[in-house]
Amino acid sequence: MQEGKKSLEIFDASNYKVGLVCTNFNVDIIEKIKSSALEKLKEYQVKEENIDIYTVAGSVEIPVLLQSLSQKKKHDCLVAIGTVIKGETDHYQYVCKMVSDGVMRAMLDNTMSIGFAVLTTQNRQLAEERVSLGAEAVVAALHNARLIKE
Numbered sequence: 001m002q003e004g005k006k007s008l009e010i011f012d013a014s015n016y017k018v019g020l021v022c023t024n025f026n027v028d029i030i031e032k033i034k035s036s037a038l039e040k041l042k043e044y045q046v047k048e049e050n051i052d053i054y055t056v057a058g059s060v061e062i063p064v065l066l067q068s069l070s071q072k073k074k075h076d077c078l079v080a081i082g083t084v085i086k087g088e089t090d091h092y093q094y095v096c097k098m099v100s101d102g103v104m105r106a107m108l109d110n111t112m113s114i115g116f117a118v119l120t121t122q123n124r125q126l127a128e129e130r131v132s133l134g135a136e137a138v139v140a141a142l143h144n145a146r147l148i149k150e
Contacts, residue, residue: 008143012125013044016076018138019052020080021065023082033081033117037134044142059118060095063102070110077145078106079115079137086122095114096120113148115141 001095018039022030034053041051052075056065059082066078080103099118107114115137121127 008139010043012087013046013142016046017050018046019069019075019078021056021062021080021140023058024055025058026083028083029083029131033134036132037079037138039049039077040135040138059099062099063106066103066106070106071113077113077141079141080118082118083127084120085098085124085127113144142144
């Protein structure tokens with residue numbers, strides 16, 4: 001647990017439908033983030049048949065699928081899983097902004113709980129050290145979904 005952060009209770013989310021939107025870029029890191037998300041979903045008793053996994057090309061493509069899925073109201077919550085690793089150009093800054101703004105827009109436009117597990121790091125090593133972000137994003141998404149339902 002992070003300092004100054006209270007643990008959220010694990011609750012029975014066995015009836016929740018969850019969608020994971022994953023990129024097809026830096027696949028080895030994405031698989032680890034996705035694994036941490038799936039493990040956390042098990043802790044919350046989300047049934048395998050209630051978990052949909054979608055793959056998009058890259059992080060920029062995440063928001064449009066989140067927007068579409070949010071509008072369909074098929075899921076109780078969604079989780080965005082991606083990586084943006086800084087290179088030698090300004091492209092990194094634009095991609096980070098487009099992804100974060102797009103995910104926020106999908107959440108607010110559709111009142112949908114969306115966990116943000118898109119790593120934006122200065123290098124590959126930092127990304128590899130933060131693959132537990134998938135689990136953290138699941139916790140945030142499930143808890144917000146529960147609050148929205150109430």
